[in-house]
Amino acid sequence: MQLTSTLRQRKSGVAPCSNVRSDPAVDLDDRCTTSANGTVKTAPGKGAPPAKRMTQAGGFAVAFLWFVLLNLFALWARQRTPPFLPASAPPHIFSGQRALDRVAGLCGSFRYVGTLALHQATQELAKQVQELKELAEHFSKDRFVFEYDVQRVDGSFALNIRSFHDLLIAQSYESITNIAIRIYPRELGPDARTLVVNSHYDTAAGSPGCVDATAAIGTMMEMVSGLVHAYDDETCAQDPEHMKACAERQLTHPVVFLLNGAEEVFLVGAHGFVTKHPYMDATSLLLNLEASGASGPALLFRCGPGHGWMARTYAKAVPLPHASCASQDIMNLDLFPAETDHRVFVEYGGLSGFDIASYENGYVYHTKYDNLENAGRGFIQHLGETATSLMTELVGKNAAIEMNGMSDHRAQERMVFFDIFGLFTVVYSMQFAWYLNVATCLAVLAVVTMRTKRAVKGCSPPVHLLQCFFFGIALLLACAGTGSIAGLLLRYVARRPLAWYGLENEWLMIPLFAFPACTVLLVLVDAFVGARWSWILLNSCNKSLWSFALCVVPYLRRRISAWRTFLC
Structure with a gap:
């Protein structure tokens, strides 16, 4: 009976289970099982029927095609930035070309703290600020106040660089220069909740620093110009869309633009402003603009602390988002061996804030190649539109800055946030993330089982x-x-x-x-x-x-x- 069954199996093209287990020449992928009635079945391995193999090959081909298409889409989304607007764009709309033109003359010199080039840059920026003040006086009509101050400050503090094995640096500085611009509605006064937009115009040693962070300084100057032109009734009335944009841009809370003159020497410029400038008294929120690369979209890599409402504000305001809470975890775990002014504002000023920076083409970072030629036009436009949208949402018509400091748990809880291919931002709480992760693990375990x-x-x-x-x-x-x-x-x-x-x-x-x-x-x-x-x-x-x-x-x-x- 055993021999007859074996011969019948061999005539039908099916190897018996005993041969599969004992003969090493037989591929184990052709393994078989025996049912209760003695029928031998072959698992779909190399001995599977041709139709089955073709179906599997087609499935892998479709999966590979899907993989390639998703990678191409991810590559496109990763490089996507808004169109670089020329200088001829309406004055109340952010133009990357105008922002670059404002600081192009600064990009040819090394402006390390204490150099003549940095002093000349301070004079040039102060001259541009004065011109903007005169323009603001023309458009104001007693609706807002434009003022600025050139701060020269001395001080000292200790900075613990945790990412360098808790390296403690004792800092002492003298005659550090900052330029602070403050704009606020006249009827509200300067003592309401204030947003400070910060970046620096000094550079690392041996680098012209065109992107880190001169481009951000040009972005801030263009933001100031756009804010002033939002009160130009004649220009804004030419188009209904322009009129709506101008109305949303007009201030309901004060905003301070800090042109920081000493960031590369371990954040001393921010410390001087936070601890000794009177504009800091009413400041409650930070928007910090930085750079560690020369191109690509600007990344929101840190948001907080207590940033529940801030992440939602970013998701609502920014039309082309690029954000990642994973990068925030990297910063919080001290895996990234660097710091920004955000830390000084948090530790010495008790503020929360947004930290936004470039990262693509980081090969030019802090080198002589950080020049005007390598400055990514798309990055400058994206940084400007992102910062302008956030500023409008925070201190414009919607006055989202009022949510800062709320005791509501939902406003202060930690959030998970990330963008989906630059199309929209996903934001949810850490508690929901825990439930979601556990449910996903259980679902996968159930399916595999x-x-x-x-x-x-x-x-x-x-x-x-x-x-x-x-x-x-x-x-x-x-x-x-x-x-x-x-x-x-x-x-x-x-x-x-x-x-x-x-x-x-x-x-x-x-x-x-x-x-x-x-x-x-x-x-x-x-x-x-x-x-x-x-x-x-x-x-x-x-x-x-x-x-x-x-x-x-x-x-x-x-x-x-x-x-x-x-x-x-």
Whole structure:
């Protein structure tokens, strides 16, 4: 009977289970099971019917096409910035060209603290501010007050750089110069809740600092000009849309523009303003503009502390958002070895604030290549429109700044925030994030359990789940280890640890890191693909886990690339 059954199976093209288990020449992917009535079934491996193999190949082709399309869309969204408006744009609308023209003359000199070039830059900016004041007096008609002050300040403080192993730096400074502009509605007065917009015009040693942060200074000067022109009744009345924009822009709360003269020497300019300037008395919120790259969209990388309402305000106000709470976690965990004026305003002024900066093309950061030629026009336009939209929402018609300092738990709770491909911003609470993460884990576990149970009837699903889990961890560690080994070889054998660094050499990351990792991945999968538990991984978990990965990977690549320059 046994021989007859075996011959019948061989005539029908099906190998008996005993041969599959005992003959090493038979691929384990052609494993079989025996049902209760003795019928032998073959699992869909290499011995699967041609139609089944074609269906699987078509599914992988569709998944690969989806993966490619999502990556192309993510690449487009990552580089998307608003059109660079020329100088001929209406004066109350932010123009990147006008912002750049205001500071183009400053981009050819190294303005380190104490240099003659920095002193000349202060004089040039003060001259432009005076011209804006005269323009404001023409348009004011007693509706708002425009005033400014050139501050020269001395002081000292200690700064703990936690990202450098708690390095404590004792700072003492003398004759540091700041230019502070204050604009407020005449009927309200200067003592209402005030927004301060801050950036710096000094540069790192040896760098012209055209983007870090002269471009942000030009952005602020253009914001001041646009705010003044919002009161130009004649120009605004020419078009209904212009009239509406001007009405929304007009102030309901004071705003201070701080042109900071000493940021690169460990934030002393901000300290001098926060501790000793009278404009600080009513200030309750910060909008800080920075740069650590020369192009790309401006990223909201820090928001808070107590930023529940601030994240919602950003989501509501900014038409082309680019934000990430993951970057905020990097800053809070001191993984990023740098700081901005935001810290001084928080620690010494007790404020909350927005921290916005560029990061693309960070190769020019703090180098002689941070010049006018490499200044990204799209970044300047995006930074200006983002800052203008936030300022309008906070101190314009909607007066969102009134929510600052509210005791309501919903306004002060920590939030998760991120943009979806620059189309809109997602904001939800940490409590909801906890529920969402737990529910997602349980749902994935349930789906994988059900598919595993159907794939191997009569076997223990928890065992196969653990096998799938540890196999996935092994693949992850193997790929990460391969990349680490490649880095060590570059460092100690080739003596070129940064061979991939630079815009012209970025492509080297593919052969140096991606190809070895993919090779190890394919070798491991091929080595275990015939095993029973890896067949379960590739067939049972395929639809539930790999489909999710194909959807999320392009978005994660965009997020990771936002900090690659910093962390490297």
